[in-house]
Amino acid sequence: MVSRNDNASRTKKRRSNAIAQERKAPDRRKQVTEAAARSFATFGYKGTTMDQVAKLAKVGKGTIYTFYANKEELFNEIMTGLIRDLREVAEETLDPSLPFADNLMNVLHRVLDYRDRHALAVKLSQEVRDIGTPEAKEGLETVERAIIGYIARHVKEAADKGEIRPCPPELTAYMMLKMYLALTAEGNHLHEPLGRDEVLRHFRVYCIEGLAVR
């Protein structure tokens, strides 16, 4: 449990002037983090060994532990990065002058393009399904909560502005995520995998406009 690396992950010191990072001086931390991201996305949490990460990062195993106290912390960093990336995509797509529904569709549109970004989530879902790795499960739930929280804030805002009907924001965000997953999940033999445009079109109908004729 305890180790000399209690504060390892918060290593801020990057001495040797930050600007002259130009050539050489391989950034160990980046190597490790990227190798880990690739490995987790390819082999899942269990399937990723620290030796594996070290080899992929072309780094001695001990080096990993100068940045991350243990495997779980390394995994957390990767998952946090996923959340950060998603939020970033959303943030730079959102246009406050547009209606909620348009923003929703635009963000969806962009997120759907990051198939590789999904690779991690897909692999982890499969891992949870097949062997139920607790760490993978918890990681995914953290991402879900983050996404739901993010959507919920915007739903509440839109509801307050009268752009959409009044509705419980959290539950609505939850339903949106579920619909998104139902439409995109390929591990489902109940319906064919849908193309990006179909996903968008159907999401609009089921979520925004409703089935009722008007």
Place this chain on the structure above:
Amino acid sequence: MVSRNDNASRTKKRRSNAIAQERKAPDRRKQVTEAAARSFATFGYKGTTMDQVAKLAKVGKGTIYTFYANKEELFNEIMTGLIRDLREVAEETLDPSLPFADNLMNVLHRVLDYRDRHALAVKLSQEVRDIGTPEAKEGLETVERAIIGYIARHVKEAADKGEIRPCPPELTAYMMLKMYLALTAEGNHLHEPLGRDEVLRHFRVYCIEGLAVR
């Protein structure tokens, strides 16, 4: 695989005039089937042993095999019964003179009351989640397909009549089922378990009316 019981499940012969079933003459088949239904709902597929069923049914183990060739066939009968019951509830609730949306809500209303009828499905879902019993998984998928097929027929009909927007019936039915499960699934710590009325109210919004203001 093969056995003397190839046609066991299709035992139709119930000699000794069918009417005088009044007293005595314990109906072995019924005993077995009901005991199995109770056992599967309580202990799941794996947790149910043939000895257990025999004891519950107060019947020798061999007797079970005069009606069902094996455990899987017995399980199938139970699952088929569940589908039949659900369809029956729907059928006797449906009123052709009412709009699609009203019928949908009415059926939902009635189905939500059969908590005990859900017990089997709930137990099997849990079993699939926890230990992934393939038979349980397949059984649930059969039920899902039946429900989706049933809903899809009515969706298509309603769409043809112009009662709802045009939409792919199968996919729409699939989404409806997913929404229902998302709203009712209690194994979900992402949101509180909803009461019957809340489920109904939200289902109407998310599925029929949509979030858009009109």
Place this chain on the structure above:
DNA sequence: CGATTGACCAAATTGTTATTTTGGTCAGTC
């Protein structure tokens, strides 16, 4: 005589022990 039963058996499951793999450390190298 056909319906019913429970001891019986092969196969699958579970419990147990031996072997290997893996997360994490740290003395030594560069």
Place this chain on the structure above:
DNA sequence: GACTGACCAAAATAACAATTTGGTCAATCG
């Protein structure tokens, strides 16, 4: 002092023994 990889305890896996379970059928019963 950043970095490494042989090293170790603990966890995972494989190999094997003991138990349980699905399914059978000769014997029994009504």
